[in-house]
Amino acid sequence: MNYNITATAGKETNGHIDIRETQIHFGTEAGSPQLANPAEVFLSAFAACMLKNVARFSDMMHFNYDQATVEVTATREEKPPRIEQLTYTLTLQSNDPKLNTDLLKKNLQKFGTIYNTVAKSCRVEGTVKLV
Incomplete structure (x- = not known):
């Protein structure tokens, strides 16, 4: 592709x-x-990848959710200028007992195109939570 x-x-x-x-x-x-700015556009691509994969994995893992929101922050190193760390919080509005957040997080880490690309260049840390 x-x-x-x-x-x-x-x-x-x-x-x-x-x-x-x-x-x-x-x-x-x-x-x-x-x-x-360009760094925020970069973070937006990461967030869009995560949200697309939440939709994809909801079908594969057979869970329902009403809405997913991801907040992404990054730490920039000055010399050389680069993103050093990316942190996210993925919040799912769901009361589906079949939703396994640990498995969802593992799938996002393993199968996200943008996630994997970013993870090769900086630290990526995050949490998945239900509301």
Whole structure:
């Protein structure tokens, strides 16, 4: 499987990423502080991967949930500049007794494309909880 996107930014303008029929705007150094910066776009890809896999594993593991929310934070190292650690909290709204959060977490770690890519470059730690 291959992926393809196009990103564009001017020297003094904000950027945008074109993905199929979606356009995601991001801020540049000279751009708007209201827009996501590239690190936040990166964290968003991690979060989207997790949420997509929650939906996928709900079918495979035969559990129901009403909503899933993931909060992702990252620690940036200055020299060299890189993400050193990523931490997440995945919260599922569910009262399904078949939902095994430990197994779900293991599956997310084992089968998440973005998760595995990130985990090779920095520490990833997280929790899965029910509400």
